[in-house]
Amino acid sequence: MDGVTAAGVTARARIEARADGRGGTALPVLEGGGPLAPRRTRAHGTEARVLLVGAMSGPLGGDRFAVEARVGEGARLHLGSAAATLALPGQAKGEARYDVRIDVAAGGELHWLPEQLISARGSDLHVTTRAELAPGARLLLREEQVLGRAGEEPGRLTSRLTVRLGGAPLLDQELSCGPGAPGGWDGPAVLGGHRAVGQLVLVAPGSPANPAEARMLGEGTALMPLAGRAVLVSAVAPDALALRRRLDEALALLTADRK
């Protein structure tokens, strides 16, 4: 249940998309509130669009946020957020958690393109994003982490992104940074002083006809075909703006590749 306890806020958004049988996408489940309120916006063709609108700041220490998105066979869902998520220190002790669960059926397509996650000084947040894709499911996913607001030291942030395709692991990456993170996180092997880091994952079965070739997309940005029918764009940048610019360029390239 959603609510506020002494330990912090518990909030959950649930979105379920199904093919409506008329070539469009219906949203039989659209639940949530407080910091995670889903709002349906104008559809684009066969694609339903939902924006997560936060009525509160957070997550703060002790908060538990969860987003569940299920996309059925033949349905297309575009899920975004209205604003950046700002992890802040809270009254409650302990880390905050933000768990995203994605489930896409064969022939379904999900675009999960939230705004940045900003780790503010003193915050402690553990994020997990777990996508289960059936064979033939399509996914476009972006995640961006910004270490501290402008000129600010970051908080503690751990973020794990797991994508499974047909029950087998496709991508599993965890990044841990900020005070108290395992040593070397800001050193020359991991982030090297960059304050923004992001990934773009595209799982697109059957398309492109020619698998993407690995290449550098400018400074600090690499396009990498994964060991399945998928590509990852990984980028580090000095700040959120530069990161978004790099990922936007990569996104344009990937979507152009698919045409």
Place this chain on the structure above:
Amino acid sequence: MPLMSRAALLVLADGRFPAGGHAHSGGAEAAVKAGRVTDAATLERFCRGRLHTTGLVAASLAAAAVLGLAADELDAAADARTPSPALRTTARRLGRQLVRAARATWPSPELDALAKAFPKGAHQPVVLGLTARAAGLEPLDAAYCALYESVSGPATATVRLLSLDPFDATGVLARLAPELDRVADRAVEAARRALTEGVDDLPAASAPLLEIGAQAHAAWPVRLFAS
């Protein structure tokens, strides 16, 4: 399994063990070229970052292989934890080279089966674990070996790349030793947990600059190291 001999660990961890490692810099060549590693202090930070990311992942995969988790599942887990195709190629190439050396050194049906199942090479940490198993070593030994390789390779390479004083490079490794102990314990704990929770539960600590740097390095026309 053969009787446990701790000395086998020295054979396996020796930088001269003929399994191809000498031609690889563990990302140090890319980091040196980018100006991120310039001296012993930056080498230490580089190695520390490797230890807690790619080192931890490799060590837990190796320890899990010693414990007998399925090699194909571990190999798939390694693929998912290695988004850079250049690093996947490197890991498989080194795995293939290691399985050759291992079969000649500690002949075992398990290693024969691994070589047969992965003719182009399994991920090196998985091979390392099965090699340790064939040598009668423990999960912790395999974890140590993987972790030591994760930092000794870049240290040796940096001596060649920067003409760094070899005593300084060795000092870096010695200073990292207590941290290496802790990560080795963590890796074995994770491997034991994977026995009940499955391989998905293994650590997935990533290092964006290692992955991106490896892709940049693979595209260079002129380089000293293969990776």
Place this chain on the structure above:
Amino acid sequence: MHLDHTHTGPEAVSADARRPDGERRALRIGLGGPVGSGKTATVAALCRALRDELSLAVVTNDIYTREDAEFLLREAVLPPERITAVETGACPHTAIRDDISANLEAVEDLEDAVGPLDLILVESGGDNLTATFSKGLVDAQIFVIDVAGGDDIPRKGGPGVTTADLLVVNKTDLAPYVGSDLARMAADAKAQRAELPVVFQTLRVENGVGEVAGWVRERLAAWTA
């Protein structure tokens, strides 16, 4: 030569004379020697001399580039799929002597990809006078020096000069210009090598590599006998 190798293990591991499928593998000949002595030129000349009669391939061990491989590709001495470069991490002698695993992989991959092969030439990166090939990697080795490197090299000896199955003294055409005494080099080589053969060659003349090519043919005849 390792004609006595038999197929004992479950599969070929190192210097086994037979491939996992039981077929006799290609003869492997290593070419080593100091930088600039003419190893790559000799490999190129051997390829031209032998490619019509033999199925052959080349592995290069460049120091920090694919330059030797690219020279051979540019010269089109063999189709590109028959030339492979091994990267050596700034230590070319390690890759041919102490840790031969990458080179073994390269020769096996060539046999898998373009085989069956009669002969694989493994060229080392230019190195010093002590660099020799492991017997686990090659069946015979040629050490290439040149007259311009100093006519005292045979006298100084070293593992390459002393123990190589064939010593090639290259660029004899330059001897008058660099003041090298070929007779003295021959006498010194004889003293170091006893009965092991020495060939003096220049690749500036028609069929300059002929004698070395003849030696390779003899080796191959013994290998397949």
